[in-house]
């Protein structure tokens with residue numbers, strides 16, 4: 272495996288300089304990075320070990336090849352990077368802070384818990400890092416129309432916003448069930464001019480939204496840019512989404528060195544398709560001393576149909592145009608999945624995570640709905656930060672790890688999004704007596 276992606280995204284390159292206006296912290300962080308084969312950027316050829324690839328109809332390959340060529344041409348181009356940097360900084364408000372949860376840490380009585388505050392991005396989640404990057408590529412390709420799928424609605428909202436910003440037409444496919452769970456996000460997308468189309472087939476959640484968005488795109492691939500929301504799909508999407516999300520780990524690494532003078536013991540993130548997790552992990556993969564932990568939804572428990580813990584419970588297969596771990600039913604088709612969290616209930620996962628799991632470089636754990644809800648309430652009460660239900664999975668796992676670690680240990684959690692979108696759903700559950708907030 273070879274390539275240029277993460278080399279070219281190092282601080283110090285044109286366009287990223289102002290993201291690291293930090294008195295040289297990022298430059299020192301880059302200099303302290305050990306030379307490791309694990310640090311080499313992956314998937315110039317679309318493969319992460321045996322995973323990834325392009326399992327698509329023949330007539331789509333040229334469209335993907337054109338996208339790959341556009342990405343390779345621009346991703347390290349100084350003008351492209353300057354424009355990307357402009358929107359990340361001025362539109363989304365980067366860099367996002369690193370926050371020490373002093374109250375939560377004291378309460379748990381073990382490792383220090385730091386949050387990478389991706390919830391403070393414009394629109395409330397990490398998704399915008401990727402939509403800005405991809406829409407700038409769409410612009411260079413002369414596309415006037417974007418199409419996307421969404422689960423929790425956060426990627427849909429980020430796509431609708433960036434399409435509005437760039438004056439492009441936008442269609443979002445979303446499972447009818449998720450539209451119900453995330454009504455506010457549907458309204459936000461429509462306010463910003465997007466056409467939101469319900470996916471009515473199957474379980475009417477994220478998998479069906481991807482199926483229907485892909486079908487719509489295949490019908491008009493010449494004119495439409497498919498703005499994929501996670502590090503999944505056929506090449507070049509996993510490589511491209513990783514690249515645009517790697518700003519998370521690059522900033523977090525530098526900020527951690529500045530705050531603590533050392534790297535964290537663990538970097539923890541929730542995993543749906545895997546974009547916020549790979550964005551966090553990307554800059555730590557070469558640091559063997561940093562445990563990389565992805566957290567999947569165990570839902571109601573790890574029995575068929577009750578969870579979406581793809582890496583913990585699945586096996587390799589092909590879905591949505593790429594080879595990776597997936598959850599299958601007895602006929603080998605994508606399994607029925609479930610999570611309280613609309614952004615995590617997907618039966619597949621990004622190919623790089625499959626490779627990191629097989630290599631033993633990253634670990635994957637799972638957290639139930641109940642544990643995630645507990646973390647949702649605990650962070651709100653202890654720190655005054657309401658986390659997204661997706662991010663609450665990562666936090667819940669960190670809360671399990673922290674008490675068993677020494678007080679000088681450090682856990683870095685990616686707070687991928689804010690929980691405002693989930694408050695109505697949780698309030699209904701509390702009102703119906705299905706959930707009781709913990710008394711702290």
Ligand SMILES: Cc1ncc(COP(=O)(O)O)c(C=O)c1O
Nearest residue numbers: 425501543544545546547614688
């Ligand atoms: C806030 C938030 N975090 C995490 C995710 C999961 O996506 P990914 O695994 O690609 O980061 C979503 C998906 O919608 C989300 O909205």
